[in-house]
Amino acid sequence: MKMEWLEDERLQQIAPEKLEFILSLASECEGKTIKQALPKINAAFQRSKKQGLQLTGQEAAILFHIVQNNSTPEERKKIEKIMNARKSSSS
DSSP: OOOGGGGOGGGGGSOHHHHHHHHHHHHHHTTOOHHHHHHHHHHHHHHHHHTTOOOOHHHHHHHHHHHGGGOOHHHHHHHHHHHHHHHHHHO
8 A cells, every 4th residue: 555645734633543543444454445445444434433433524535545545446436425425424
């Protein structure tokens, strides 16, 4: 996985517990396609919800941006659909 995302300035603005969650999940998804990573992401979001750790839209977008580094163009379209659906449901 390309690690340029670690230099993303937005990461510095994320609360430590959320950043730990994002980095841990990114590590779990390293080298996987979105098809392989999506079950891990969904399970992680469910766990985080139970723990009261709710990612903002921007934080989730950062996570999906990290994961899509190994994705095909078709998978990236799926990621966009997921993100759009997530935005709609949180509005």
